[in-house]
Amino acid sequence: MRKQNWILLFTALMILALVACGKKEEETAEQPATPATNAPAPTPIDQSTVGEVTGKVSFEGTKPKTPVIHMDQDPVCVQKHAGKPVHAEDGDVNDNGTLPNVFVYVKSGAEKYTFAPPSDPVVLDQNGCMYQPHVLGIMAGQTLKVVSSDATTHNIHPMPKDNREWNMSQAPGAAPIEQKFARPEIMVPVKCNQHPWMRAWIGVTSNPFYAVTGSDGTFTIKGLPPGTYTIEAWSAIGGTGQTSDQTVTIGPKESKTLDFSFKAS
């Protein structure tokens, strides 16, 4: 074979290899569980009949001691808190004996409906080398927008079991990172590979019916069509994650109260 032919053959192989690699990357990239073009239209819900579930999540037992987080490695993190100690959030109990950061969602009962993921992204901020919010909900297929308020490099690393794991660095001032989770998953822990104490929990749902308790320990899930639902509450109290389920039937325009309680694991 002449020299020119060898060069042509080599070039052709290189192009083939590049195309093959590019295709592989495309295949592994996160895709919504159901491609947008084939997704069934959202089920119309009569808003005049929807009800809601409200409730409170309390903590039983002695309030656990929340350890101080040592951030000494990164002066940027320390300075952001101006000398105030930062405590582990997964052990938090509100002053009124209720629990913050409990993810409450409709576990079952809403399967007959189809919901389109909201077009607005859910924002996860990195501020003072802690995730804000600590617990958040998002629908499968909805955009998660990760931003940073810190003048230090972070490395966002969700560790799902049923979704694709990813791991991306974000330098100070860098553009927000936008990602999606294709499948529902309760809960996806998120860590920072730069600051090992950072942790967030993401609840990925198949429906928009979820809430996270705040500093008063209460939650409200609105817009529920009449029906019977299993409501699950998830808490990271103790650091391992616990769940509690209850069934509730909502009539037209009805508001039901559901209270949950957790002990330290």
Added chain:
Amino acid sequence: MGLALALVVICITVTSCYFFWAHTWWFPIDISTIGPAVDHQFMLTLVITGIIFVVAQFALAYAVWKYGSKKDGRKARYSHGNSALEATWTLAAAVLFIGLNLMGYKTWAAIHFIGAPPGAMQIEVWGQQFEWYFRYPGPDGKFGPVHVEKVDDAMGNYLGLDRDHDADSKDDIVTATLAFPVNREVNLILRSKDVTHSFYVRELRMKQDLVPGMEIPIHFTATKTGRYELACAELCGLGHYKMRAFVDVMTQQDFDKWLAQQAASQ
């Protein structure tokens, strides 16, 4: 051309030597009892290798000038050299380096092979991507066991201690700053949670790798109070550049106060 190249070689040699001669970038202060011995060994090595460096560079410059091609048409030619001379200086270099090693052996052994005297303060040093943690045994003088499955950085349990069930762990104190009293023998036990790191405090003249699965002891006595920097000296991943901690050498009184504060925040 040969003369110009020879002058460049001499210029580089003299400039390089100047920085050492003028102490432009020199050793930081020494705060360890072992420091003078380490510095002596370092200086001895530097002077000997420095002299060899200068002689070799000047010889190179001379050869470039003397045996390069000349304007009258004489070309430079390849010479195999002198086998006997080559064997002599290779042997001399070997003797020199082995000799320097033997001379430094005593200092090395004092840090690494001879254990800390009884009564030395015991502190565990833990490296992980990209943090340093330090553990003091508390009043009972015993370190509690480590449970890998209980390690949870986000919950402040950096070392996997079970304070509820392990009596020895109850009073263990875990900190992110390394502090110890001045003029007291300290025995550090180096451990790693993930990959190889390296404990390096310039002022202590101490550098030692942390190897996963091993407990490596090093001991020393600090002679000056102050705040110094501990840097990881082994490339350990993306955040290696920021894997650092402070080393505080305190008076015994200040140290006791500091340790009590740390114990209260556990």
